Amino acid sequence: MDGCSGVGAPVEHDDPGSEHREYGARQPTVALTRRAPASGFAALLERRPRHATLPAVAQRAPSQHFANPRHHRTPPSMSRTFLMCPPEYFDVAYVINPWMQGNMRNIDNRLAKKQWRGLYDLIQRQARVRLMHPEPSSPDMVFTANAGLVLEKNFIVSRFRHLERQSEEPYFSEWFLEHGYQVSNGPPDVHFEGAGDALFDRGLPVLWLAHGHRSMMGAQSFIATHITALANIEIVTLELVDARFYHLDTCFCPLEGGALLYYPKAFSEASLASIEARVPEKKRIVCGAEDAEAFACNAVNIGKTVIVNSATPSFIAALAWHGYRVEQNPLSEFMKAGGSAKCLTLDIT
Numbered sequence: 001m002d003g004c005s006g007v008g009a010p011v012e013h014d015d016p017g018s019e020h021r022e023y024g025a026r027q028p029t030v031a032l033t034r035r036a037p038a039s040g041f042a043a044l045l046e047r048r049p050r051h052a053t054l055p056a057v058a059q060r061a062p063s064q065h066f067a068n069p070r071h072h073r074t075p076p077s078m079s080r081t082f083l084m085c086p087p088e089y090f091d092v093a094y095v096i097n098p099w100m101q102g103n104m105r106n107i108d109n110r111l112a113k114k115q116w117r118g119l120y121d122l123i124q125r126q127a128r129v130r131l132m133h134p135e136p137s138s139p140d141m142v143f144t145a146n147a148g149l150v151l152e153k154n155f156i157v158s159r160f161r162h163l164e165r166q167s168e169e170p171y172f173s174e175w176f177l178e179h180g181y182q183v184s185n186g187p188p189d190v191h192f193e194g195a196g197d198a199l200f201d202r203g204l205p206v207l208w209l210a211h212g213h214r215s216m217m218g219a220q221s222f223i224a225t226h227i228t229a230l231a232n233i234e235i236v237t238l239e240l241v242d243a244r245f246y247h248l249d250t251c252f253c254p255l256e257g258g259a260l261l262y263y264p265k266a267f268s269e270a271s272l273a274s275i276e277a278r279v280p281e282k283k284r285i286v287c288g289a290e291d292a293e294a295f296a297c298n299a300v301n302i303g304k305t306v307i308v309n310s311a312t313p314s315f316i317a318a319l320a321w322h323g324y325r326v327e328q329n330p331l332s333e334f335m336k337a338g339g340s341a342k343c344l345t346l347d348i349t
């Protein structure tokens, strides 16, 4: 596996496993020594590192649109909020999943920015978007789904399995602390990759929690400690068995209204039985191999809209039959890193 060298200047930060961030701490102290954090896109514009060029999103955006997040065009009635991170430093700088294999330094960053901007625009039509500052040392930070798990004003920060992504943990902690969340995390040796592997159902009081590739089974106990205190939610563990679908959100997408879009072949038999025992057949939308391999399950769902990288006519028809409208936004550059639409967002509603 390739190392993380040459990704950018190292950024000084605390060891993610340091005593500042103990298991179960309700308000951990994260003593970061780097510069003050950005708190939105306006701050990003002001505080961009000298050596960085602005993401295309910033260069092309009308200034009044971004200058004050309170004045952006999202009507106040829109209730969903997503966290995204511009792809300023996005790259395939190491290989930690099968999609990255053969794609080292093979990103067209201009195209990546255009594709990311397309997704941002689609989401912003229907929801609020908060932006966090990208970091040169963290080329995968654009995949904010992996920041952690959000429940109301509580945030459980991820414990990445791979060293290459562990540098992101303090940045995500910092953002959520700065935005008034109670931040906690699990034991350092229990890997947990946030909303990549933990998804709330949209119909049932269930948190679907995957293990098998990135997050560990052990994540269940500390998540339960936190969320059962907050809500009466059942945690259902699911085992992922195909290395290409290494995060739950690559093959499983609970939709508003309680439908479930998923790719059955990514799950063990026992896990399929768990899904089928809880989600009635009429609510299950089975994704075929072709769409699954284009990450159609890695969808951003807002109301009746389902935003994906690409979809076949049969996928679009199946979603339409269940009352959803598919919007396609090509994300080929992010697929090279093993991510797509949903991975590029974190629902912080």
Ligand code: ARG
Pocket (backbone or CB within 6 Å): 096, 097, 100, 140, 143, 145, 146, 165, 195, 196, 197, 247, 249, 250, 337, 338, 339, 340, 342, 343
């Ligand atoms: N290169 C990233 C990784 O392997 C992609 C993460 C995709 N994120 C997701 N939520 N599926 O960690």
